[in-house]
Amino acid sequence: MFPQIRWRIAISYFILVTVVMGGLTAYLSRPGCLGDAGCVREAVSTAAILLLLGTAIVAFPVAARTTRPVRQLSQVIQRIAAGEWEARILPQTRDEMGALILAFNDMIDQLRLQHLALLEENGQFNTVLNYMVDGVLITDSEGNVRLINPAATKLFDLSEETALSRSFAEVVRHHQLIDLWQQCQSEGKEVTAAVEIGRELFLQAIITPFEEGWAKGYLVILQDLTTVRHLQTVRRDFISNISHELRTPLASLRVVIETLQDGAKDDPETAAHFLDRAANEVDVLTQMVEELLELSRIESGQVPLRLQATAVADLLLKPLDRLKPQAERAKIELILDLPAALPKVLADPERIHQIVTNLLHNAIKFTPDGGKITLQAHKAEGESAVAISVHDTGIGIPKEDAGRIFERFYKSDRARTRGRGGTGLGLAISRHIVQAHNGHIWVKSKEHKGSSFYFTLPIATPDDR
Ligand SMILES: Nc1ncnc2c1ncn2[C@@H]1O[C@H](COP(=O)(O)OP(=O)(O)O)[C@@H](O)[C@H]1O
Ligand SMILES: [Mg+2]
Numbered sequence: 261m262f263p264q265i266r267w268r269i270a271i272s273y274f275i276l277v278t279v280v281m282g283g284l285t286a287y288l289s290r291p292g293c294l295g296d297a298g299c300v301r302e303a304v305s306t307a308a309i310l311l312l313l314g315t316a317i318v319a320f321p322v323a324a325r326t327t328r329p330v331r332q333l334s335q336v337i338q339r340i341a342a343g344e345w346e347a348r349i350l351p352q353t354r355d356e357m358g359a360l361i362l363a364f365n366d367m368i369d370q371l372r373l374q375h376l377a378l379l380e381e382n383g384q385f386n387t388v389l390n391y392m393v394d395g396v397l398i399t400d401s402e403g404n405v406r407l408i409n410p411a412a413t414k415l416f417d418l419s420e421e422t423a424l425s426r427s428f429a430e431v432v433r434h435h436q437l438i439d440l441w442q443q444c445q446s447e448g449k450e451v452t453a454a455v456e457i458g459r460e461l462f463l464q465a466i467i468t469p470f471e472e473g474w475a476k477g478y479l480v481i482l483q484d485l486t487t488v489r490h491l492q493t494v495r496r497d498f499i500s501n502i503s504h505e506l507r508t509p510l511a512s513l514r515v516v517i518e519t520l521q522d523g524a525k526d527d528p529e530t531a532a533h534f535l536d537r538a539a540n541e542v543d544v545l546t547q548m549v550e551e552l553l554e555l556s557r558i559e560s561g562q563v564p565l566r567l568q569a570t571a572v573a574d575l576l577l578k579p580l581d582r583l584k585p586q587a588e589r590a591k592i593e594l595i596l597d598l599p600a601a602l603p604k605v606l607a608d609p610e611r612i613h614q615i616v617t618n619l620l621h622n623a624i625k626f627t628p629d630g631g632k633i634t635l636q637a638h639k640a641e642g643e644s645a646v647a648i649s650v651h652d653t654g655i656g657i658p659k660e661d662a663g664r665i666f667e668r669f670y671k672s673d674r675a676r677t678r679g680r681g682g683t684g685l686g687l688a689i690s691r692h693i694v695q696a697h698n699g700h701i702w703v704k705s706k707e708h709k710g711s712s713f714y715f716t717l718p719i720a721t722p723d724d725r
Contacts, residue, residue, distance in 0.1 A: 265355050269322055276314040280307050329357045333364065345372050395463075395482035403428045403441065406477065415457070415482060428480070437480075440467055444478060454485070462489045501669040505548060505683060509541040516541070544683075551685040555668065558692045565608040565696055569720035572602045572637045572646055575609055579616040580635060583624060591629045594620075597636045605646050605717040606724050611693045612717070615701075618686040619650040619713050625682065626711070627654030645699065645716040656707040665703065666691045690715070 284307040293299040332349045339347035348365055351358035389396060395412030399405050408423045408431070416423070416431055423431045429438045436455045444451045444467040455463045464483040470476070516538045524530045557563050580596060587594040616635070623633045631653040640647035657665060661672040669684040687701075694701040694715045705711035 265322065265326060265357070268355075269318070272318040272322075273315075276311070276318060280310050280314065283307065283310070325353070326357060329353075329361060333361065336364075340368060345375070393484065395480075395484075397423075397428070397431070397480040397482075398477055399428045399441070399480065400475065400477045401445075403445075403478075405431050406475075412480075412482060415461070415463070415484075428478075437465055440465055441478065441480070444469055460486065462486050498668060501684075502552070505669060506545070509544045509548075512541045513538055548683045548685070551683050551689065555685055555689050555692070558689060558696070563611075565611065567606050567608055567697075567724070569604040569724045570607050570609050570612075571604055572648070573598060575605070575607060575612045576616055576635055576637065576648070579613050579620055582617060583620045586621075587624050587633065590624055590627070590631075592624060592627055593632045595632065595634045597634055599638060602637055602639070602646060604720045604724075606720040607697055607717050608693075611697075615690040615693055615715065616648065616650070618690055622682075622686065622713075623650050623652035623654065623711070627652045631710075639719075640716055643719070645718050647714050647716045649712055649714040651710065651712040653710040656709050657703065657705040657711055658707055662703055662705055666701070 287303040336347045336349050351361040389409040395415045396409040397412050398407040405423050413420055440453050450468045452466045455465050462485045464485050466481045468479045516534045520534050634651045636649045664670045666687045668688040671684040691701050698718055699716040701715040703713050
């Protein structure tokens with residue numbers, strides 16, 4: 261083991277003093293020197309000079325040896341402060357300096373572990389905040405925004421930097437939310453309210469006061485309830501629609517039966533006519549119930565798709581044949597435009613027949629006599645899908661209806677007033693089936709010019725059988 265610094269200095273001095281004192285004694289013990297004042301002065305002053313020189317010679321390397329690691333240490337501290345956590349010095353000696361450096365390295369190792377743990381914790385916290393669908397805001401007790409997550413900045417359409425320099429009121433710009441915050445501040449307990457922002461956004465706001473060691477303030481959580489609200493509206497509309505749709509054929513049936521009861525039944529010809537009408541209304545009701553059942557089965561995922569690689573022609577020819585007589589009756593030209601080399605698609609043929617039938621049926625229904633309907637297919641979506649389309653030269657769809665015709669029961673006013681039978685469920689069912697195939701369905705239409713319905717199906721890969 262190396263001598264410790266203080267021992268090194270003590271031993272060096274001991275040797276130095278012994279040597280100088282020894283020299284001095286030897287000098288003084290020369291014959292006649294002690295009696296000679298000049299000799300004694302010379303001996304003492306030489307000894308003093310030697311001691312001084314010796315001290316300098318001993319002190320200099322000791323000082324240099326001691327300060328070098330201190331300088332290195334301060335450089336390493338600067339590097340660590342700049343984030344270079346790997347920076348270390350190796351102890352060169354086993355003295356106090358060496359011990360200090362070992363302790364320093366240990367401390368940095370510990371600090372680094374704590375730093376990493378903190379970083380991880382902070383990272384997890386940020387991940388939660390960043391990916392949360394709910395908006396989160398923290399304000400201090402004066403109402404200045406101290407934290408805001410991306411969901412909240414999106415809700416209020418401003419950047420994080422802008423929000424952080426502002427008050428809660430300036431950030432949310434909504435009187436109900438501001439009132440709620442003030443209520444929470446005055447009552448000192450959690451408050452909750454449903455808030456409508458603009459015409460499209462429904463939020464559930466929860467504001468909670470908190471007091472932690474580090475601060476005091478309010479936690480604001482904003483949950484987007486728009487989808488839930490939309491579902492509630494859809495359900496309400498659905499029930500009112502279904503009641504309405506059932507009422508019409510039922511009312512007709514009632515009229516027919518009353519007319520029969522009032523005497524029409526006694527005239528065979530009239531009776532037959534009214535019974536025909538009754539049968540028609542029952543057909544409409546039956547179809548509606550069947551389509552409703554179908555829709556509900558599809559929506560609840562009870563209709564498993566039997567997907568198989570299928571030639572596009574096999575998806576189109578059957579429905580086309582089935583609807584040909586109907587088109588002929590209406591003097592509508594029905595054209596199939598199918599490129600020769602189309603790849604196979606991954607589809608459940610039965611289900612796709614259902615869609616094509618509905619699209620062709622609609623096209624015939626909404627195209628005046630003498631019109632033209634074209635059934636087409638082509639590659640789409642960067643060659644990864646095939647688009648099947650039905651073009652007609654019919655009445656077209658008003659712009660305001662085009663976005664809604666895929667909703668259950670939706671029929672344009674004109675379709676209603678013209679009394680073209682139908683439940684308004686066909687396109688809703690078609691959309692579900694297309695989506696289950698990972699495809700899209702959409703419409704392009706010009707009023708009085710005609711409509712084009714498109715849907716895509718993924719091209720089958722060699723693995724699909
Ligand atoms: N080819 C078309 N031309 C014009 N309007 C159409 C066409 N296809 C569908 N529509 C409109 O979309 C509505 C919904 O269609 P759909 O869901 O098939 O129900 P339905 O055929 O029972 O009326 C129709 O009532 C009609 O208003
Ligand atoms: Mg239809």
